[in-house]
Amino acid sequence: MIDFLNTPYFGLIVSILSFEVGLYLYRKTKISLFNPLLISIALIIWLLSTFNINIKYYNQGGDLLSFFLGPATVILAVPLYKQFELLKSNLLPILVGIIVGCLSGIISVFFLSKLFGLNSQIGTSLIPKSVTTPIGIEISKQIGGIPSITVAVIIATGIFGAVIGPFICHLFRVRDEVAVGIAIGTAAHAIGTTRAMELGETEGAMSSLAIGVAGLITVIIAPILFALLN
Numbered sequence: 001m002i003d004f005l006n007t008p009y010f011g012l013i014v015s016i017l018s019f020e021v022g023l024y025l026y027r028k029t030k031i032s033l034f035n036p037l038l039i040s041i042a043l044i045i046w047l048l049s050t051f052n053i054n055i056k057y058y059n060q061g062g063d064l065l066s067f068f069l070g071p072a073t074v075i076l077a078v079p080l081y082k083q084f085e086l087l088k089s090n091l092l093p094i095l096v097g098i099i100v101g102c103l104s105g106i107i108s109v110f111f112l113s114k115l116f117g118l119n120s121q122i123g124t125s126l127i128p129k130s131v132t133t134p135i136g137i138e139i140s141k142q143i144g145g146i147p148s149i150t151v152a153v154i155i156a157t158g159i160f161g162a163v164i165g166p167f168i169c170h171l172f173r174v175r176d177e178v179a180v181g182i183a184i185g186t187a188a189h190a191i192g193t194t195r196a197m198e199l200g201e202t203e204g205a206m207s208s209l210a211i212g213v214a215g216l217i218t219v220i221i222a223p224i225l226f227a228l229l230n
Contacts, residue, residue: 005053005057007060007061008060008061008064009061010057010058010060010061011057011058011059011060011061011062011063011064011065012061012064012065013061014044014047014058014061015040015044015061015062015065018039018040018043018044018047019036019037019039019040021039021040021043022034022035022036022037022038022039022040022043023036025039026039032162032163032164032166032195033163035159035162035163035191037155037158037159037191038159041155044058066133082201082205083201083202083205083206086178086202086205087205087206087209090178093178094178094182094206094209094210095213097179097182097183097186098182098186098210098213098214098217099217101130101182101183101186101187101210101214102130102186102214102217102218102221103221103225105129105130105186105187106127106218106221106222106225106226107225107229109123109126109127109129110123110127110225110226110229113126121144121145121146122146122149124140124143124144124145124226125140125145125146125147125149125150125153126145126149126150126153127139127140127143127145127222127226128140128145128150128154128218128222129150129153129154129157130154130157130161130186130187130188130189130214130218131154131189131211131214131215131218132154132189132190132211132215133151133154133155135215135218135219136150136151136154137150137151138219139218139219139222139223142222142223143222143223143226154189155191157187157188157189158188158189158190158191158192159191160188161184161187161188161189161191161192161195162184162188162191162192162194162195163195165183165184165187165188165192165195165196166180166184166195166199169183169184177199177200177202177203177206178202178206180196180199180203180206181196181199181202181203181204181205181206181207181209181210182206182207182209182210184196184203184207184210185206185207185208185209185210185211185214186210186214189211189214189215190211192207193207193208193210193211
């Protein structure tokens with residue numbers, strides 16, 4: 001048994017099977033709270049803790065999946081290509097919306113961390129919460145955060161955004177497809193984009209655009225804002 005645990009196959013098989021369970025539950029219930037990623041995370045934590053399996057065994061396969069995270073994001077450019085004319089006709093409001101979203105996200109995290117008296121390093125780790133994991137890790141390192149905390153917060157932000165994003169847009173009567181996609185993509189990165197794609201092709205395309213642009217903007221402004229606010 002130890003020989004099997006000490007191979008990349010263990011982490012890969014556990015990750016794929018747990019995600020498939022989450023995907024099955026979501027498709028059957030159509031409840032946003034049963035996000036496949038959230039279910040798979042819960043199942044993996046339960047498995048490792050219940051059977052007292054060292055995390056290093058799981059990471060051998062989990063790290064392989066993480067390696068493909070960046071390249072997999074590129075496929076999100078496909079729906080964007082299909083909506084290229086719509087992008088050109090709405091370029092200015094799209095860029096303004098993403099920039100404002102990035103600024104408000106960073107500034108709100110900073111002041112809320114101060115308000116609730118969070119440790120400065122933990123507060124710093126929360127700043128890149130709305131960008132994809134590879135970008136968030138590098139930003140966290142650059143500004144003195146803890147990358148492991150940043151990864152956890154990025155995942156939580158994506159799941160939370162995917163669950164409540166469409167509800168918030170409906171609550172405030174945001175019905176424009178471009179606006180909905182940009183809002184979800186800017187706030188909830190790739191996980192939110194998977195939900196946006198379920199809403200429609202335009203929402204998914206705009207959300208995938210927001211991921212890349214928001215990541216680029218955050219890389220530029222996060223260190224500057226962090227220095228100014230401190």
